Amino acid sequence: xxxxxxxxxxxxxxxxxVAQTAAPAPASTDKTDIGRVSxxxxxxxxxxxxxxxxxxxxxxxxxxxxxxxxxxKTKSSVTxxxxxxxxxxxxxxxxxxxxxxxxxxTSDAWGLSPGVISVRGMDGGQMGFNFEGMPLSVxxxxxxxxxxxxxxxxxxxxxxxxxxxxxxxxxxxATGGIVDIFLHTPSKKPGGLLTLAVGSDNARRFFLRGETGxxxxxxxxxxxxxxxxxxxxxxxxxxxxxxxxxxxxxQEWGGGSRTKLALTYSKFMRDxxxxxxxxxxxxxxxxxxxxxxxxxYTPGSLxxxxxxxxxxxxxxxxxxxxxxxxxxxSFNVTPYLYYGFGGSGSAGSLNESSVAWGNTVGPVxxxxxxxxxxxxxxxxxxxxxxxxxxxxxxxxxxxxxxxxLVAGVWMQHSRDQLYRPYSRxxxxxxxxxxxGTSSLITTGSGHVVxxxxxxxxxxxxxxxxxxxxxxxxxxxxxxxxxxxxxxxxEGYNRVPSDVAYTQAQNNPVLPTAAIRFKLDDVNxxxxxxxxxxxxxxxxxxxxxxxxxxxxxxTRANPDQASEESLALxxxxxxxxxxxxxxxxxxxxxxxxxxxxxxxxDPGCVSSPINGGKQxxxxxxxxxxxxxxxxxxxYASLELMKTKVESDIPVxxxxxxxxxxxxxxxxxxxxAVAVDYDNGSFFGNLGVKYVGKQYATFMNDQEIPGYAxxxxxxxxxFALPASSGFTKPEVRLNLMNIGDRKYxxxxxxxxxxxxxxxxxxxxxxxxxxPTYLVANPFAAMLTFAVGF
Numbered sequence: 001x002x003x004x005x006x007x008x009x010x011x012x013x014x015x016x017x018v019a020q021t022a023a024p025a026p027a028s029t030d031k032t033d034i035g036r037v038s039x040x041x042x043x044x045x046x047x048x049x050x051x052x053x054x055x056x057x058x059x060x061x062x063x064x065x066x067x068x069x070x071x072x073k074t075k076s077s078v079t080x081x082x083x084x085x086x087x088x089x090x091x092x093x094x095x096x097x098x099x100x101x102x103x104x105x106t107s108d109a110w111g112l113s114p115g116v117i118s119v120r121g122m123d124g125g126q127m128g129f130n131f132e133g134m135p136l137s138v139x140x141x142x143x144x145x146x147x148x149x150x151x152x153x154x155x156x157x158x159x160x161x162x163x164x165x166x167x168x169x170x171x172x173x174a175t176g177g178i179v180d181i182f183l184h185t186p187s188k189k190p191g192g193l194l195t196l197a198v199g200s201d202n203a204r205r206f207f208l209r210g211e212t213g214x215x216x217x218x219x220x221x222x223x224x225x226x227x228x229x230x231x232x233x234x235x236x237x238x239x240x241x242x243x244x245x246x247x248x249x250x251q252e253w254g255g256g257s258r259t260k261l262a263l264t265y266s267k268f269m270r271d272x273x274x275x276x277x278x279x280x281x282x283x284x285x286x287x288x289x290x291x292x293x294x295x296x297y298t299p300g301s302l303x304x305x306x307x308x309x310x311x312x313x314x315x316x317x318x319x320x321x322x323x324x325x326x327x328x329x330s331f332n333v334t335p336y337l338y339y340g341f342g343g344s345g346s347a348g349s350l351n352e353s354s355v356a357w358g359n360t361v362g363p364v365x366x367x368x369x370x371x372x373x374x375x376x377x378x379x380x381x382x383x384x385x386x387x388x389x390x391x392x393x394x395x396x397x398x399x400x401x402x403x404x405l406v407a408g409v410w411m412q413h414s415r416d417q418l419y420r421p422y423s424r425x426x427x428x429x430x431x432x433x434x435x436g437t438s439s440l441i442t443t444g445s446g447h448v449v450x451x452x453x454x455x456x457x458x459x460x461x462x463x464x465x466x467x468x469x470x471x472x473x474x475x476x477x478x479x480x481x482x483x484x485x486x487x488x489x490e491g492y493n494r495v496p497s498d499v500a501y502t503q504a505q506n507n508p509v510l511p512t513a514a515i516r517f518k519l520d521d522v523n524x525x526x527x528x529x530x531x532x533x534x535x536x537x538x539x540x541x542x543x544x545x546x547x548x549x550x551x552x553x554t555r556a557n558p559d560q561a562s563e564e565s566l567a568l569x570x571x572x573x574x575x576x577x578x579x580x581x582x583x584x585x586x587x588x589x590x591x592x593x594x595x596x597x598x599x600x601d602p603g604c605v606s607s608p609i610n611g612g613k614q615x616x617x618x619x620x621x622x623x624x625x626x627x628x629x630x631x632x633x634y635a636s637l638e639l640m641k642t643k644v645e646s647d648i649p650v651x652x653x654x655x656x657x658x659x660x661x662x663x664x665x666x667x668x669x670x671a672v673a674v675d676y677d678n679g680s681f682f683g684n685l686g687v688k689y690v691g692k693q694y695a696t697f698m699n700d701q702e703i704p705g706y707a708x709x710x711x712x713x714x715x716x717f718a719l720p721a722s723s724g725f726t727k728p729e730v731r732l733n734l735m736n737i738g739d740r741k742y743x744x745x746x747x748x749x750x751x752x753x754x755x756x757x758x759x760x761x762x763x764x765x766x767x768x769p770t771y772l773v774a775n776p777f778a779a780m781l782t783f784a785v786g787f
Contacts, residue, residue: 063675105745
């Protein structure tokens with residue numbers, strides 16, 4: 001444990017101890033809502049005021065897998081009653097695994113290695129992910145890393161908008177919906193929480209949070225927390241480690257106004273899992289040599305696991321502020337900062353006489369022996385990324401008779417540097433500097449050799465306005481709105497090239513309309529129509545070049561069309577005294593559908609495949625029961641049909657993909673879960689079925705459907721008040737109980753897995769998809785106690 005983390009532990013504990021003298025405060029009325037985000041119950045729960053140290057209320061619908069929503073579109077929320085009974089390592093994708101339409105493919109049990117999520121057949125790169133109102137997707141390729149943002153103990157609620165983004169959502173990728181994540185709201189009472197856990201594959205984790213409680217009558221309260229986990233890989237060589245820090249604070253200004261500070265910092269050191277092709281998986285399965293990287297170094301090898309490590313750190317800071325002027329007028333302001341830096345390790349091999357940097361080729365001393373004539377020299381060439389973005393969303397709300405008016409602006413500046421420098425290797429096959437920032441290889445004139453260096457500057461602006469019209473004594477509500485966006489991207493190519501600068505301008509107009517009608521106190525219907533938009537990843541601005549010849553391999557295409565979607569929904573909700581259910585039918589039409597694919601050598605970078613036109617339609621359903629004899633069951637279902645409606649251009653010809661089905665789009669998925677909690681004994685059981693998924697646009701390779709079973713069992717102890725500790729609990733989480741060995745999802749789809757004759761007669765070569773390997777049976781034992 002590094003000293004800054006220890007210092008934070010001591011500071012948090014000291015703050016909690018000093019605050020024990022603070023006057024008791026009334027029950028919290030905090031909301032985690034931002035804009036139109038809605039959740040209930042445990043989203044407002046305070047761990048120090050509930051039957052559990054972790055904040056479980058025992059009251060949430062379906063054991064925390066559902067809340068009563070009142071928005072005019074499909075939406076699902078997962079609250080503390082479910083979150084705090086999962087393994088404390090669970091990431092955001094894993095928390096959404098039972099929500100209708102959500103296909104969560106994990107690559108390890110502990111949320112340390114990034115998985116893949118798709119919702120209604122659209123992958124995470126086509127969705128918006130927000131943390132307390134700030135966007136999270138990595139700027140270079142819109143990828144999402146769910147384990148980097150927040151600890152499970154600090155997660156109050158996660159919401160999934162399956163269909164469309166709200167007007168104020170600060171996203172340029174959300175054709176496939178929005179996920180909103182919220183940090184724990186500081187308690188008005190002083191205290192804290194300690195969690196200790198051990199699990200399979202030598203997993204060890206601890207978490208500590210200290211709460212100040214409200215300081216006097218100032219309206220200010222805060223918390224600080226730290227955590228650390230490390231675990232061995234369940235297959236192949238390697239281990240992963242994560243350190244995490246979070247700070248939250250609330251200042252109540254009176255009259256309903258308040259400011260919340262949310263800050264998290266994560267530092268990772270990951271060895272990476274190999275994502276095998278189907279042929280590699282079939283050649284030995286999970287433990288086969290073809291499915292894993294090499295455990296020992298062989299001179300000349302480029303697949304030794306220690307060459308491929310993935311260091312990463314990121315900082316998230318958001319300060320959403322609600323300012324209530326009077327009963328009719330209020331403002332919401334959310335400034336934010338995002339910082340991320342790290343890399344994907346990889347190694348290369350070249351002849352020193354012909355080394356390219358950009359489109360320039362020359363002799364380079366790769367091994368530092370003073371000559372430029374060696375052949376087959378191995379060197380380190382990680383893909384590094386540094387992303388800094390700042391932004392603010394400003395929104396005004398005004399109630400004019402039966403009109404709830406909203407208008408605002410979003411502004412964001414981002415700089416993303418994606419570069420691939422060459423540096424020295426040690427004799428044992430390890431990098432001289434894993435971060436790729438020293439021991440750099442230079443040309444004879446002293447310039448650092450880089451295969452590419454992309455410096456992207458984004459300036460995003462949006463104006464939005466909307467109106468919710470309430471009629472018939474608020475039984476009928478009509479929503480109308482429009483967002484106008486100005487999206488400017490500038491690409492500065494920092495390697496020698498005939499394309500030194502590119503620019504792309506996109507100025508979409510995104511209208512939305514929705515309606516909801518309350519038939520009575522428990523029955524309601526809704527419908528919506530929304531236009532979505534997703535700009536291309538930054539890689540489209542730049543050419544790429546062969547590492548030895550300098551020949552162009554990918555051309556810059558800044559004018560390539562961005563993805564557009566038109567989404568329609570209609571649904572019904574029943575919210576009775578014992579049962580709640582929601583069902584909706586949906587339809588999508590896409591133009592220039594972008595699918596994220598990875599190119600690995602073995603270092604990986606994501607690039608889009610243009611899927612042309614595509615349509616989808618289906619039905620979502622979820623239902624949950626309020627507590628009945630301490631039981632709370634839940635069920636969800638999605639049936640979906642997708643269709644590719646154009647032939648895809650490949651290699652100067654067209655693949656005959658018209659009529660094929662979309663990748664990562666199972667026709668059926670379903671979940672059943674049941675929670676039991678009598679205040680002392682508790683447990684839950686969940687079963688998820690995911691149908692088969694195609695991995696290519698030609699539908700010539702797929703993975704079969706699968707079902708998984710997860711379980712939690714626990715007990716809460718009663719301690720006397722004099723002990724100084726409250727509500728201790730022991731929890732055992734069991735994952736993949738059947739110990740099934742299977743592929744959980746498509747890591748990187750391709751156009752065709754077998755050679756195919758194009759529409760114009762050319763032979764289009766095969767390219768193999770890669771897959772995520774699911775963890776086998778895993779168990780984690782957790783002890784949690786409040787103080």
